[in-house]
Amino acid sequence: MQNFVVSGYGGEKAIACYRLENGAPVRVWAASGVESPSFLCADGEWIFAASEQSGKGAIVSFRRQADGLNKVDELPIQGGLLCHLSYLPQYNALYGACYETGHVVAVQVENGRFGRVLNDFVLDPQDGEVTRAHCCMPDPAGQRMLVANIALDRVYCYNIAADGQLTPNAACPYLQLPKGKGPRHIRFHPTLPVAYVMTEYSSEILVLSYQSHNGVLKLEACVSTLPKEFGGRSDGSALVLSADGSRLYAANRGADTIAVFEVDASGSLKKVQDAPCGGHWPRHIELSKDGAALLIANQGSNQVVLLAVCPQTGKLLEQTAKLPFPSPSYAQDLDE
Secondary structure (H helix, E strand, O other), X not given: OOEEEEEEOOXXXXXXXXXXXXXXXXXXXXXXXXXXXEEEEEEOOEEEEEEEEOOEEEEEEEEEEOOEEEEEEEEEXXXXXXXEEEEEOOOOEEEEEEOOOOEEEEEEEEOOEEEEEEEEEEOOOOOOOOOOEXXXXXXXXXXXXXEEEOOOOEEEEEEEOOXXXXXEOOOOOEEEOOOOOOEEEEEXXXXXXXXXXXXXXXXXXXXXXXXXXXXXXEEEEEEEOOOOOOOOOOEEEEEEEOOOOOEEEEEEEOOOEEEEEEEOOOOOEEEXXXXXXXXXXXXXXXXXXXXOEEEEEEOOOOEEEEEEEOOOOOOEEEEEEEEXXXXXXXXXXXXX
C-alpha cells in the first residue's frame, strides 16, 4: 500500500491523502469544499463524497490530481444524513442511502458531473414508524442493489435497469429480519451466493443466501461479533472481506474490537480472533488492496490505525502506523 485517503466529521479540510514513508504516514494533500464527508467512494480518477448533514445533504465529486482534489460538481439531495455511497461505472451511476430520512437516491454521472436523478424515494414510510436507509450495496454482477433499513429490520432488493435506475425486485422486494437486529452494512462474498449483513443493535453478522437469478434472500445464520466476555454496550459498524473471500472482518464500536472470521466453502463463519482496534469507536474498516493491512477509522479516539494482516491465517498482528485525524469515519487504500 502506498497512498490512502481518509475523511470524517472534524476540521476544515476533512478529506486528506497520506503516504507511508518508512512506516510513518505523511500527508500528501488535503481538500476542503465539502461539509462532513462521512463516506467516500473512489473509482479511478474520481472520488465521490457524501456530505452528511441533518435535514439535508449533498453528493460531491472530485477529480484526483497529483497534488490534491479538484472539486467538479455538487448536487443537493432531499434526504437527511446521507451516510453511504456506491458507484457503478458500468451504469455511470452513483447511489446513496440516508440514515435520518430513509431516502435512497441514484444519480447519473458524466465526466464527474451529476446529471439525471434516476431515483429519489423513501423506504416504506409507515405511520408512526421511523425509516432509516444505511447502506446500498450492489451484487457482484451489478444486476441488483441491496439496501439496509436499520430501523425497520429489513434488507431491500432492487433490480438495476440498463440506465442504472432501481426498480423493486418482484421475487423478493425485501427480507424481513427479526426485530431489534438493526442491519447496517452489507458485503457480498466475491464468489459464493452469500451476502453478509452487519447489525448495529445486536452486534451480529447475518449470513444470507442470495439467489443471483432472481434476487431471493434467505437468513441462514446469525453470528455474534462480540468477545464472549464482553458485557457492555457495543454497536456493530462495518464489514470487509478479503479478496479471495476466505476471511471476514467486523468492527465493534464500544467493545472496540475487530472480529476476524474464517469463511468456509459454504460461506459459513468461524471466529478465530477478537483483536483490539487500537483506539475507540471503529466506525469504518477497509483492507488494503494487497491484503497486507487493515485500515481502521477510530472515530472516538481521533485516529486512523493500520494493523498488519498475517498472510497465512488472516489474523491481525501488530500496529504498523497510527495517524491523528479529527473524527475519522472513512479510510481507503487508493489505486496508484
